[in-house]
Amino acid sequence: MDFDWSPEESHLRATVRQVVLDHAPPDWTSRSRDVFTPELLAASKRVCRALADAYVWIPHWPAEYGGRDASVWEQLIIGEELWGAGEPRGPQYMNTNWVAPAIIAAGTEAQRDRYLPAIAAGDVLWCQGFSEPDAGSDLASLRTSAVREGDSYVVNGQKIWTSYAHVAQHCFLLVRTDASAKKHDGISILLVPMDLPGIEVREVTSIIGPHAVHEIFFADVRVPVDCLLGEENGGWPLIRKVLAHERVGAARFERASRVLDQAMRSLPDGPVDEVAAGRAFAACEAARALAYAAVQDRGAGRDRSATANATRVGNVAAERAVARVLSDEAGQQALVAGDPADEQLTVSLPVSISSGTLEVQLDLVARLGLDLPRA
Amino acid sequence: MHLDPDAEQQGVIDAVRDLLAHASTPHSGPAAVGSAGLDRPALAALAGNGFLDVAADGAPGDHLNAVLVIEQGEQAAAAVPIASRALVAPYLGPGEGWPDAIGLAYGDGSVVRYGADVDVVLLLDGASVRRLTAEDYDVEPIRSRMAYPLARVIVRPGRSGVAVGGSDAAARLTRAWRSALAAELAGAMVRAVEVARAHVTVRTQFGRPIGSFQAVAHRLADAYVTAQACTWLARRAAWDLDNDLSAAVAATYATAMAQNVFDSVHQVVGAVGFTTEFDLQRSTMRIPVLLAELGGPATHARAVSRIKWRSAAVGERTSA
Numbered sequence A: 001m002d003f004d005w006s007p008e009e010s011h012l013r014a015t016v017r018q019v020v021l022d023h024a025p026p027d028w029t030s031r032s033r034d035v036f037t038p039e040l041l042a043a044s045k046r047v048c049r050a051l052a053d054a055y056v057w058i059p060h061w062p063a064e065y066g067g068r069d070a071s072v073w074e075q076l077i078i079g080e081e082l083w084g085a086g087e088p089r090g091p092q093y094m095n096t097n098w099v100a101p102a103i104i105a106a107g108t109e110a111q112r113d114r115y116l117p118a119i120a121a122g123d124v125l126w127c128q129g130f131s132e133p134d135a136g137s138d139l140a141s142l143r144t145s146a147v148r149e150g151d152s153y154v155v156n157g158q159k160i161w162t163s164y165a166h167v168a169q170h171c172f173l174l175v176r177t178d179a180s181a182k183k184h185d186g187i188s189i190l191l192v193p194m195d196l197p198g199i200e201v202r203e204v205t206s207i208i209g210p211h212a213v214h215e216i217f218f219a220d221v222r223v224p225v226d227c228l229l230g231e232e233n234g235g236w237p238l239i240r241k242v243l244a245h246e247r248v249g250a251a252r253f254e255r256a257s258r259v260l261d262q263a264m265r266s267l268p269d270g271p272v273d274e275v276a277a278g279r280a281f282a283a284c285e286a287a288r289a290l291a292y293a294a295v296q297d298r299g300a301g302r303d304r305s306a307t308a309n310a311t312r313v314g315n316v317a318a319e320r321a322v323a324r325v326l327s328d329e330a331g332q333q334a335l336v337a338g339d340p341a342d343e344q345l346t347v348s349l350p351v352s353i354s355s356g357t358l359e360v361q362l363d364l365v366a367r368l369g370l371d372l373p374r375a
Numbered sequence B: 001m002h003l004d005p006d007a008e009q010q011g012v013i014d015a016v017r018d019l020l021a022h023a024s025t026p027h028s029g030p031a032a033v034g035s036a037g038l039d040r041p042a043l044a045a046l047a048g049n050g051f052l053d054v055a056a057d058g059a060p061g062d063h064l065n066a067v068l069v070i071e072q073g074e075q076a077a078a079a080v081p082i083a084s085r086a087l088v089a090p091y092l093g094p095g096e097g098w099p100d101a102i103g104l105a106y107g108d109g110s111v112v113r114y115g116a117d118v119d120v121v122l123l124l125d126g127a128s129v130r131r132l133t134a135e136d137y138d139v140e141p142i143r144s145r146m147a148y149p150l151a152r153v154i155v156r157p158g159r160s161g162v163a164v165g166g167s168d169a170a171a172r173l174t175r176a177w178r179s180a181l182a183a184e185l186a187g188a189m190v191r192a193v194e195v196a197r198a199h200v201t202v203r204t205q206f207g208r209p210i211g212s213f214q215a216v217a218h219r220l221a222d223a224y225v226t227a228q229a230c231t232w233l234a235r236r237a238a239w240d241l242d243n244d245l246s247a248a249v250a251a252t253y254a255t256a257m258a259q260n261v262f263d264s265v266h267q268v269v270g271a272v273g274f275t276t277e278f279d280l281q282r283s284t285m286r287i288p289v290l291l292a293e294l295g296g297p298a299t300h301a302r303a304v305s306r307i308k309w310r311s312a313a314v315g316e317r318t319s320a
């Protein structure tokens, strides 16, 4: 055990921080990540390109695809600095974190050539088409169907809660290709161009903010078979890996901690409730500690560890504690849209739902961490 | 950053676990109501094998080793005051020639773990730290249901012991004590969760192991997550023991969360968890003692706030 950063790691952190200072709009917040205006979208692309210019955009990719096989710790540092700044990569954080790694892991040579350069250039947007109206936590019960006809899959169905669908050029789509197989065994992944005929995107208006979530409707959409990622009906094991990446991905504790810090510094006499504020900061540090344990496990290849799920549990507590302190300190000012307390409330709301609910995480901790019997 | 134990650290963990498994006096009977005090043979075994001196040189990695020893002590629910001797005293005064059994007192007249059995008491008295030996104080054993032997330590009139630790002694003692508390709470939580885990895996009701009920599993999973976070925060604080903030954060988190863990492990175990022959209370009934130490949970949390956001105030030094 050694809790120090190497000089190289510290340098990497400083580099990323400088890119953010130089290129991210000063008023960028977590809400901006949903790129609900053309200006925000353009700004996010500028940041991605600047990160690429500084060689800190895709360092964790294998060298043959333009990365340098950077360590999981370097990935964590990049994640902390960017998520901490409200994720000015916008939706493209998903591309480097898990979309491209999935394509590198399971794609054909042609697919790698087709998709990776655009992702590496910081110029393309993806969305994640997993959830459906009747398939939330029970994702494997998804019904959107893809039926092979000649050299196409014909896709019919509906996705929901899709972030970034309003701007995405591609959808990483889960479909059912075998309706008769057991539910986990009939699922495939299609890399779907969003401009195909028959695709319709609608915003679902929400209290979270503009363009936070969308529906995607598929009506007889003909998707070329060369858009299939991995084996037909072999999507589920791949998805589980992808979700593991996603879970370690978001350094929510870092952003929550910075939001708390900024808010408390803006109070001339410090927080009124020093105990609550101190505990909220400690909750952020606890989530960080869990995240680091998860990174260690991932780096060591310990796949069946509960630490990534534990991190999600820690992040929920941290985000909520910070939200509570900000609203308590702000009083009625917290009711004004755009106030930091209001922003933190809306950011902290979906933390226990999106990317797998808190209960799903606790189930996994019970199983992987405590080896408790299944129901 | 590398969080797996290296060979030396793993060696410490394994050796202390082994040693306590064999040297500890087997526990039976009630938690601590009139129970036997300090387990001298176990403490002597730890001392004899050098485990109370792992941090004697004061190098950063050595403080972490001390925390690993402390964790094992709590995971064995051993009746030995490890933290005061292995971490706190050497950090305060290296080369002072410390005896094996040391108590920590937060003010004159306060309740001290193993207070009736220790050779020396370190008294945090405002801005100074005093080393008290037997002739300096009286002890009043406390009747308590807690799982540490407790006694009030009262300084005799006209006595004040010897000042130790130099001009920043109080701050140093506070940092080390906070880190130690976090490690002790972490160890107690880890053990309590493990005892509860073992129970809910085999206890059946309604025809199935109770651990398969989500209401049980989630509570225990939550407690497990807390125990893990607590462990890592304590280790990190020990790694950087000169940092006020890390120590205060570790103590704040541990003391803010420990009551939840206490409640959860007892809830999922049911009535048998309250009995003296069941193993759970040997850890849970330590938690209130640790919570009440060094000013208590709110004091640590307030310190975090002041170090972070009012560093000029109240004499807390910031190194964040």
Ligand SMILES: Cc1cc2nc3c(=O)[nH]c(=O)nc-3n(C[C@H](O)[C@H](O)[C@H](O)COP(=O)(O)OP(=O)(O)OC[C@H]3O[C@@H](n4cnc5c(N)ncnc54)[C@H](O)[C@@H]3O)c2cc1C
Pocket (backbone or CB within 6 Å): A127, A128, A129, A130, A131, A132, A135, A136, A137, A138, A160, A161, A162, A163, A164, A208, A212, A213, A350, A353, A354, A355, A356, A357, A358, A359, A360, B214
């Ligand atoms: C802001 C936001 C962005 C999102 N972005 C995307 C996206 O880009 N792409 C995408 O595919 N999806 C996205 N999602 C969807 C997200 O993945 C789902 O919301 C999540 O998986 C939960 O599904 P659900 O909302 O249908 O809730 P449900 O599954 O209906 O759950 C409702 C409640 O029941 C509980 N519950 C369900 N099953 C169990 C069980 N077995 N045991 C105990 N409790 C249970 C849940 O924990 C939860 O508390 C997003 C969601 C949000 C809020």
